[in-house]
Amino acid sequence: MSVLVIADHNNSVLNVATLSTITAAGQLSGDVDVLVAGKNCQAVADSAAKISGVKRVLICDSDICEAQLAENIAPLVHQLAEKYSYVLSAATTTGKNLLPRIAALLDVAQISDIISIESEDTFKRPFYAGNVIATVQSTDSKKVITVRATAFSAAVSTDTAAPIEAIAAPVESALSKLVSEELTKSERPELTAADIVISGGRGLGNKENFKIIEALADCLGAAIGASRAAVDAGFVPNDFQVGQTGKIVAPKLYIAVGISGAIQHLAGMKDSQVIVAINKDADAPIFQATDYGIVGDLFKIVPELIEALNNA
Amino acid sequence: MKILVPIKRVVDYNVRVRPTTDHTAVEISNAKMSMNPFDEIAVEEAIRLKEAGIASEVVVASFGVKQCQETIRTALAMGADRGIHVETDVELQPLSVAKLLKAIVDKENPGLVILGKQAIDDDANQTGQMLASLLNWGQGTFACGIKVESETVVVTREIDGGTQTLSLKLPAVITTDLRLNEPRYAKLPDIMKAKKKPLESFNPEDLSVDITPRLKLLEVTEPPKREGGVIVDDVAALLDKLRNEAKVI
Numbered sequence: 001m002s003v004l005v006i007a008d009h010n011n012s013v014l015n016v017a018t019l020s021t022i023t024a025a026g027q028l029s030g031d032v033d034v035l036v037a038g039k040n041c042q043a044v045a046d047s048a049a050k051i052s053g054v055k056r057v058l059i060c061d062s063d064i065c066e067a068q069l070a071e072n073i074a075p076l077v078h079q080l081a082e083k084y085s086y087v088l089s090a091a092t093t094t095g096k097n098l099l100p101r102i103a104a105l106l107d108v109a110q111i112s113d114i115i116s117i118e119s120e121d122t123f124k125r126p127f128y129a130g131n132v133i134a135t136v137q138s139t140d141s142k143k144v145i146t147v148r149a150t151a152f153s154a155a156v157s158t159d160t161a162a163p164i165e166a167i168a169a170p171v172e173s174a175l176s177k178l179v180s181e182e183l184t185k186s187e188r189p190e191l192t193a194a195d196i197v198i199s200g201g202r203g204l205g206n207k208e209n210f211k212i213i214e215a216l217a218d219c220l221g222a223a224i225g226a227s228r229a230a231v232d233a234g235f236v237p238n239d240f241q242v243g244q245t246g247k248i249v250a251p252k253l254y255i256a257v258g259i260s261g262a263i264q265h266l267a268g269m270k271d272s273q274v275i276v277a278i279n280k281d282a283d284a285p286i287f288q289a290t291d292y293g294i295v296g297d298l299f300k301i302v303p304e305l306i307e308a309l310n311n312a
Numbered sequence: 313m314k315i316l317v318p319i320k321r322v323v324d325y326n327v328r329v330r331p332t333t334d335h336t337a338v339e340i341s342n343a344k345m346s347m348n349p350f351d352e353i354a355v356e357e358a359i360r361l362k363e364a365g366i367a368s369e370v371v372v373a374s375f376g377v378k379q380c381q382e383t384i385r386t387a388l389a390m391g392a393d394r395g396i397h398v399e400t401d402v403e404l405q406p407l408s409v410a411k412l413l414k415a416i417v418d419k420e421n422p423g424l425v426i427l428g429k430q431a432i433d434d435d436a437n438q439t440g441q442m443l444a445s446l447l448n449w450g451q452g453t454f455a456c457g458i459k460v461e462s463e464t465v466v467v468t469r470e471i472d473g474g475t476q477t478l479s480l481k482l483p484a485v486i487t488t489d490l491r492l493n494e495p496r497y498a499k500l501p502d503i504m505k506a507k508k509k510p511l512e513s514f515n516p517e518d519l520s521v522d523i524t525p526r527l528k529l530l531e532v533t534e535p536p537k538r539e540g541g542v543i544v545d546d547v548a549a550l551l552d553k554l555r556n557e558a559k560v561i
Contacts (some may be wrong), residue, residue: 093454128433134529178476178477180476239473239475274558275538292554
């Protein structure tokens with residue numbers, strides 16, 4: 001009974017979602033290894049080795065792994081998986097892209113986006129945008145699982161380091177290659193890891209008006225999110241989207257501004273500790289999911305809020 | 313080039329489902345059913361590639377109960393050329409669907425398979441990747457841009473940090489994200505014409521695929537309900553609550 005966790009990283013920093021995945025792995029077994037596949041990714045392996053609960057880190061440092069293409073990494077993990085009962089990854093876009101490819105090679109079902117571990121073969125996961133929670137039991141001998149990071153606490157870093165072992169690179173697939181990446185640069189906290197998230201929706205009206213969301217976020221040191229409507233309308237880039245098919249967040253405080261509250265949006269934020277909504281429509285469904293609501297014009301309320309916070 | 317578009321019949325995105333009273337399943341017996349929205353985007357993209365002269369034929373495939381044929385007809389009315397239905401009452405999980413699709417791909421030899429990145433019922437987000445794996449093809453998941461070239465397809469993907477562009481060797485599998493396109497509505501004359509388009513039907517045994525489910529559904533429950541919230545009068549009252557009651561700022 002051992003677990004292989006596939007680290008999510010950008011060749012320099014370990015994604016915090018992997019820390020939650022390691023916590024989930026620790027609930028399955030005391031024998032948790034972490035695979036860091038990338039290029040010039042020693043720093044990631046070093047930080048993974050210090051995470052509480054990690055027994056060993058496998059590093060595959062190679063040109064072939066640089067872009068972490070699923071076509072190259074899946075055969076590598078497939079080979080390693082022989083020795084493990086579980087293969088886990090965070091349900092990030094990297095994990096969602098990679099793990100089903102591994103599951104198919106192993107001829108096992110994947111259990112996606114688990115929110116709790118009930119026993120060695122039984123897990124809870126949301127269906128239908130989280131409107132229902134399913135308890136599923138896997139009948140496969142090996143289990144391939146993606147983990148919803150917000151449902152598990154982050155494993156902590158310790159002073160002692162687990163051993164790091166280098167492993168051989170896979171054969172390059174030649175099926176795919178990276179052309180380019182356009183990454184959103186921001187000084188603000190990362191959306192899925194922030195304590196406070198301010199999200200804007202269709203009610204903002206246009207891209208220019210979205211700046212008041214940024215101003216409010218800056219007052220509170222918050223990350224910025226958005227509803228699908230705001231992303232579709234081009235107010236903000238796609239990676240701001242919170243919801244069923246976007247990012248799942250569970251901050252201490254979530255403030256939804258000008259968001260009506262479609263179930264697909266609620267799916268991405270309803271596990272936040274405290275939810276606030278500002279909306280001019282008193283009947284908007286968002287108010288059924290909030291702890292505190294203000295009914296009124298966001299263009300009046302948000303500036304008042306900014307002023308009050310600045311004067312505090 | 314032929315394009316295969318797998319489509320799934322799901323509970324309509326506007327329906328709020330509940331567990332059955334015995335908590336063994338999701339209550340969907342009277343729910344409105346529709347094509348999975350991500351698959352509609354896939355159908356639209358394939359039709360656009362045909363209209364642009366890049367694709368020669370668009371074949372849609374759907375697996376499951378008899379009524380999946382209605383979903384296939386919807387895609388045919390949008391502009392797909394022909395349909396394939398694999399009929400079964402067994403609950404189909406992503407691995408089984410990927411295996412059935414591989415069998416269809418082996419028969420049809422498409423140059424591209426385009427499908428939704430996830431179905432809005434089980435939210436699994438697996439089938440496209442599993443199919444690419446079984447075929448040993450390249451995969452372009454969560455696509456927001458597709459450009460077909462002679463030997464390759466260039467796919468722009470929505471990822472957590474922004475977007476990423478990959479070049480995949482053809483044939484390849486692409487899964488669609490929300491912003492790839494806006495699907496068209498079928499016009500009435502096209503709905504009439506779609507009734508005459510060819511639709512083949514198989515059963516899983518014809519394709520020699522084992523579709524035994526690997527995951528057992530033990531229980532379905534509602535998520536914990538949030539305690540009723542309050543509407544506050546103004547910004548001062550809100551800040552007071554956040555500071556002194558919720559203690560989050």
